Amino acid sequence: MTDHLLKVSALCKHFGGIVATDHVDLAVEQGQVHAIIGPNGAGKTTLIGQLSGQIKPDSGNIEFGGRSIINHSMARRAREGLARSFQITSVVMPMTLLENVMLAVQGASGHSFRFWSPVSKDQALQDEAMLSLAEVGLDDRARRIAANLSHGEQRQLEVAMALAMKPRMLLLDEPMAGMGKEEGAAMVEILNRLKGGITILLVEHDMDAVFSTADKLSVLVNGHIIATDSVDNIRGNVEVQKAYLGDGHA
Amino acid sequence: MFGLLDSWSARIYALLLLVLAAAPFIFDWIDQPFYLDLLSRGLILAIAVVSLNLILGFGGMVSLGHAAYIGIGAYAVGIPSYYDYYNGWLHLALALAVSAVFALVTGAVSLRTKGVYFIMITMAFGQMMYFTFLSLEEYGADDGLVIYSRSEFPDFISMDSSTGLYYWIFGLLLASLLFVHRLVHARFGRVIVGSRFNEQRMQALGFDTYRYRLACYVISAMMCGVAGMLLGNFTSFISPDMIGWARSGELIFMVIIGGVASFMGPLVGTLVFVILEEALSAITVYWHLIFGIMLVALVLFGKGGIHGWLCLLDRQRSEHD
Numbered sequence: 001m002t003d004h005l006l007k008v009s010a011l012c013k014h015f016g017g018i019v020a021t022d023h024v025d026l027a028v029e030q031g032q033v034h035a036i037i038g039p040n041g042a043g044k045t046t047l048i049g050q051l052s053g054q055i056k057p058d059s060g061n062i063e064f065g066g067r068s069i070i071n072h073s074m075a076r077r078a079r080e081g082l083a084r085s086f087q088i089t090s091v092v093m094p095m096t097l098l099e100n101v102m103l104a105v106q107g108a109s110g111h112s113f114r115f116w117s118p119v120s121k122d123q124a125l126q127d128e129a130m131l132s133l134a135e136v137g138l139d140d141r142a143r144r145i146a147a148n149l150s151h152g153e154q155r156q157l158e159v160a161m162a163l164a165m166k167p168r169m170l171l172l173d174e175p176m177a178g179m180g181k182e183e184g185a186a187m188v189e190i191l192n193r194l195k196g197g198i199t200i201l202l203v204e205h206d207m208d209a210v211f212s213t214a215d216k217l218s219v220l221v222n223g224h225i226i227a228t229d230s231v232d233n234i235r236g237n238v239e240v241q242k243a244y245l246g247d248g249h250a
Numbered sequence: 251m252f253g254l255l256d257s258w259s260a261r262i263y264a265l266l267l268l269v270l271a272a273a274p275f276i277f278d279w280i281d282q283p284f285y286l287d288l289l290s291r292g293l294i295l296a297i298a299v300v301s302l303n304l305i306l307g308f309g310g311m312v313s314l315g316h317a318a319y320i321g322i323g324a325y326a327v328g329i330p331s332y333y334d335y336y337n338g339w340l341h342l343a344l345a346l347a348v349s350a351v352f353a354l355v356t357g358a359v360s361l362r363t364k365g366v367y368f369i370m371i372t373m374a375f376g377q378m379m380y381f382t383f384l385s386l387e388e389y390g391a392d393d394g395l396v397i398y399s400r401s402e403f404p405d406f407i408s409m410d411s412s413t414g415l416y417y418w419i420f421g422l423l424l425a426s427l428l429f430v431h432r433l434v435h436a437r438f439g440r441v442i443v444g445s446r447f448n449e450q451r452m453q454a455l456g457f458d459t460y461r462y463r464l465a466c467y468v469i470s471a472m473m474c475g476v477a478g479m480l481l482g483n484f485t486s487f488i489s490p491d492m493i494g495w496a497r498s499g500e501l502i503f504m505v506i507i508g509g510v511a512s513f514m515g516p517l518v519g520t521l522v523f524v525i526l527e528e529a530l531s532a533i534t535v536y537w538h539l540i541f542g543i544m545l546v547a548l549v550l551f552g553k554g555g556i557h558g559w560l561c562l563l564d565r566q567r568s569e570h571d
Contacts, residue, residue, distance in 0.1 A: 052454065054450070054453075054454075073453070073458065074453045074454060075453045075454075075455075075456050075457055075458045075459070076456075076458075078453070078454055078455060078456035079456040083454070084454055086451070086454070090448060090450060090451045090454075091448065091451060092443075092444045092447045092448050092451065093447060093448075094447060095443075095444070095447075099440070102440070103440055103441070103444050103452070103455055104455050106437055106440065106441070106455075107452075107455035107456035107457050108455075108456055112437040112438055112440070112441045112457065112462070113437075113438055113462075113465065114436050114437040114438055115432065115433050115436050115438050115439075116432050116433075116436055117436055117437075118432070118435040118436060119435065119436065119437055119440055120435065122437075161451075161455065165455065165456065
């Protein structure tokens, strides 16, 4: 029996008559990069939303570290070590990069009912935030306002914030969405650096990125996982190619 | 307190505070005691506006019921005095405690809503408090309640003289300015400000934003309760008129005039509001009309309020250097 950090069983979610998540079973091993691929509208972001606690599933169970977290709020799951990034960039735009990441460090380090000491004089908080910024290569731009960054840099900031929470597991929702080739390559490099140290569930469109980082792949079609296997086996799976990759990849 | 005096806005604010500190002597010297009354009222309202700016400006919680806490504070002086309890510490403790409880209960409900619903529900709770005081026959109902003696602080600064009361007000104003400044830059304040711009992200970072926002709402209400306690002492008379929703609207205007989410803006905005109100009403009985037009112009063209203009001045000056 392998050590599963995240275990999803029979997860279901309907939006009206639309089945967004259809009895999804998923097990992510400790330390692995597990990617979920699937065509547009397959329910990838809805799945991430349910894992992170943003969306309440209709039925099914989610276990994290051996305990059910199905009734835990998004904030509680984050404190328990399940950090996520968003498909549509979600940072505090008017704040600097450093301030954004400091908030993430703050979120992971006990309660914030501290009313008197300024965070700007909290050296430990700043140092930790700078470390996370350095991990994604943004430490030289720490004092810039998030809103003034390029799209690719904002995506990197997303990842830095998730990292700063020192999570046991990262849920990355299309970290390369809308990125150019160069920016995408930089993100793949970041992911490969993180690989092994931290368990990652990666939802991504970019096939090359997925093939070069993931240990394991699950294919999600119409809310249902049709295959879960190693990268090489998925590549050779005829059914998957028909459903998703198209003839070009065959 | 506001960093070094390296910008024009900081120098102007520092000068303003110095003038305010010396105001009783200045008005005494030019023999205009009425101005001290006007200024006392202005600074009391400024404390209320500083507290409102904490939730409205920094927290993005637009409350249209904040005047209720002025009422709670004022009645926390009036009702005990009615029964001959004049101890000021008692009044202050009552103002803080009742404001906190009312804010905790109403905030717990209101903060479940967002946007215009939050505005409406805070207004509804505010009006609830208004009609409660209106129905209290024992305490004067709509005729109001006369306070025959100011709060007593044995072995401490007395409120009995207008100068003594003024320094109480000025001291508490300074304390509230300092408190908000520290709060916003501390961990708690960062969560509040972050939640204003991106609440979902803050939750994904592990913050139960609801709890932080509720705590902020209660803190703001308690500060406003202190303003009410001072107002009760200042006017020596309280009536439900002080706390209707139109009063809450005026508080919002004062925040906007001064500059939303700025530290000194509320003080400047309140002073400008009070002085304009006084000056215009001396010129014409139709002063509301002129005042209204000025406010519309300010909202349309004066983004950032007076604080915003001073920041523009800072930028122009630094470009000249």
